[in-house]
Each structure stands twice: as C-alpha cells, then as structure tokens.
Amino acid sequence: MEQCIADFTAYLRNEKKSPENTVLSYSRDLKGFCRFMQEAGVSDAAKVNRTNVMAYVYELQKQKKAGATVSRNIASIRSFYQFLQKKGMVTENPAADIELPKVEKKAPEILSLEKVELLLEQPRGEEDKEVRDKAMLELLYATGIRVTELISLKVSDLNLPLEYIHCGSEAKSRIIPIGAQAKASLHKYMERVREHMISVPEEEALFVNCNGRPMTRQGFWKIIKSYARRAGIEEDITPHILRHSFAAHLIENGADLRSVQEMLGHSDISTTQIYTKLTNQKLKNVYAKTHPRA
Structure with missing residues (x-):
C-alpha cells in the first residue's frame, strides 16, 4: 500500500499540479490509514473493503478527531481509490458510499x-x-x-x-x-x-x-x-x-x-x-x- 500512496502523491504533484499543501494533506491522511490497516493485518490496498474504512473512521472518532478532520480523511481515501481504479489496480472504491460527517462551518476570523x-x-x-x-x-x-x-x-x-x-x-x-x-x-x-x-x-x-x-x-x-x-x-x-x-x-x-x-x-x-x-x-x-x- 505504501508504494501505491507514493504513486498517488506523485500523480497529484506532477500530473494534477495540486498545491503542495494539498499533496502533503493527502499524504498525511493516507499514511495514517496505511498504518491502521497494517496493524489490522492488511497491507495490500486491493484487499481493503468498506468495513475496513468504516473501522478507521470509527477509530478517528474514538480519538475525538474533529468532524472536518474525519471528513477530510474519508475524502482522501476516496480519491486514492479513484486513482487506483483508473490505474486498473482495484475494481471497487471501498470509501465510495461512506457518508461524510456533518461539519459545522465556523465563521472565518477577520481583522478590523x-x-x-x-x-x-x-x-x-x-x-x-x-x-x-x-x-x-x-x-x-x-x-x-x-x-x-x-x-x-x-x-x-x-x-x-x-x-x-x-x-x-x-x-x-x-x-x-x-x-x-x-x-x-x-x-x-x-x-x-x-x-x-x-x-x-x-x-x-x-x-x-x-x-x-x-x-x-x-x-x-x-x-x-x-x-x-x-x-x-x-x-x-x-x-x-x-x-x-x-x-x-x-x-x-x-x-x-x-x-x-x-x-x-x-x-x-x-x-x-x-x-x-x-x-x-x-x-x-x-x-x-x-x-x-x-
């Protein structure tokens, strides 16, 4: 899975020309997911299923991560698997239908x-x-x-x-x-x-x-x-x-x-x-x- 994540971040950086902070955000989220899956005994990205992703979401919530952080992680995993689907490495996206938690939009801080x-x-x-x-x-x-x-x-x-x-x-x-x-x-x-x-x-x-x-x-x-x-x-x-x-x-x-x-x-x-x-x-x-x- 680690090599797949490296390929995905290279794709974001070199082909999509995504901003560097976006690339780093995806990389950080996916590395966290990768560690969780390895601890669960799953090292192959193609063997990850919806239950695995839901377990990771539950773990993030158990750690009291903010709703925005949980949503971003789900979106990162979803985008990662969309990339793998395009490459023909997986047939299904295990995060495709996972509902994002509702995030209360905070009013932006401004200066006078x-x-x-x-x-x-x-x-x-x-x-x-x-x-x-x-x-x-x-x-x-x-x-x-x-x-x-x-x-x-x-x-x-x-x-x-x-x-x-x-x-x-x-x-x-x-x-x-x-x-x-x-x-x-x-x-x-x-x-x-x-x-x-x-x-x-x-x-x-x-x-x-x-x-x-x-x-x-x-x-x-x-x-x-x-x-x-x-x-x-x-x-x-x-x-x-x-x-x-x-x-x-x-x-x-x-x-x-x-x-x-x-x-x-x-x-x-x-x-x-x-x-x-x-x-x-x-x-x-x-x-x-x-x-x-x-």
Whole structure:
C-alpha cells in the first residue's frame, strides 16, 4: 500500500499540479490509514473493503478527531481509490458510499480594517528584509491570495504597469488586480531589493528568503507572526486571516459577490457567501448598539 500512496502523491504533484499543501494533506491522511490497516493485518490496498474504512473512521472518532478532520480523511481515501481504479489496480472504491460527517462551518476570523492597517505598517524600515516583507504583506491583503499562491508567484506573474498578478496553475488560473499601495511596495522591492537577495540571476521566484532561495510557507508564517507581535495584536494572526479580511472588507464596501468569488478563486459561490453573512451580522451588531429603539 505504501508504494501505491507514493504513486498517488506523485500523480497529484506532477500530473494534477495540486498545491503542495494539498499533496502533503493527502499524504498525511493516507499514511495514517496505511498504518491502521497494517496493524489490522492488511497491507495490500486491493484487499481493503468498506468495513475496513468504516473501522478507521470509527477509530478517528474514538480519538475525538474533529468532524472536518474525519471528513477530510474519508475524502482522501476516496480519491486514492479513484486513482487506483483508473490505474486498473482495484475494481471497487471501498470509501465510495461512506457518508461524510456533518461539519459545522465556523465563521472565518477577520481583522478590523484598523488592525490590518496596523499590521501592514510594521515593516517600515529600509533594510532589504523589511522592504520585502512590506511588499509581501501588502500583496497578500491587496489580492486575498493563499499563502501557497503567494510563495509560488514568479516574477513573470507580476505585471506592475497594468497593476495585476497572474495566480494559479495553467489548468486553473486567475488575474487579480493590485491596488496603489501594494503596487508601490512591490515596485520598491523589485527596483531596490530583489536583485540583492536572490542567490542566482536566473531565480524565477518573486519572493526569496535571506538565503536567496524561494520563500517557504513556514518562513512566511514566522514573518507575519513577528509583525503581529510587534503591532501588539492579540489575535492569532495567520496568512489566511488576511485572506478572509480582504474578502469581508470588499463586501462591506459594496463589492459584488461574483467579483469576490473570482478574485478568491472559489469554484462554488456558496463558499464566498459566508462573508456576506459576516457583514450582515456586523450591521446587526452596530444597529443593536446604536439604534435608540433596538
């Protein structure tokens, strides 16, 4: 089974061009399932049946794993067996009809505009690192892209004269405009800093670390958290909170849902609608606090 999982993750990475965090998530889930099956005496993927998968689901629930985690594991196993079916290695998918547990959608955490601005003001120095950090933070909030998309950007994906970035793979890409402040920060980074930071002239990555290599997810997480501490922001700041804040602030200021959906890269508009609910709730709270007869 281990070799089958390795083949599947190679397929996701090389053929489907899935984001690296997606590949790692599938790999982690399937390795856990593989260990469980080996302990049960089943090492051949073709010998796994529906009862085995249900036993694993029960084990996850017994460990008090969150509903979202259980659902993701079932989806990972299902996708794995779809791959094996296509390869002719199995005839049936043992996870095909297993019902996903209902997952209560939590409202995304967002920052107020004041806190976003406070965070973006923190890299104010003229050192190469702070100029780069300022450009990254401004671009993240200006476009709402995911951190994986941010660190995957190439220089060729940035068009400063026309004020947009190209984001995503060839199979699924989108064009996102950038605002004046992000443009100014990026221009400063490109003109004054990047050439000093890259280790080789042919480096394609837009953002690099202090060693001149492409920025990593972990590296950027450390950057954003350090500036959050510097700003005195108590919330647990993550790159995704800036993405949520980008969407919520756009809708608060009158952006239409379809445009926000396109910029975020959501395939289903229902995913984007949660930001409308957030802004509606904010309006209700303001009304309740300020209307004399509320």
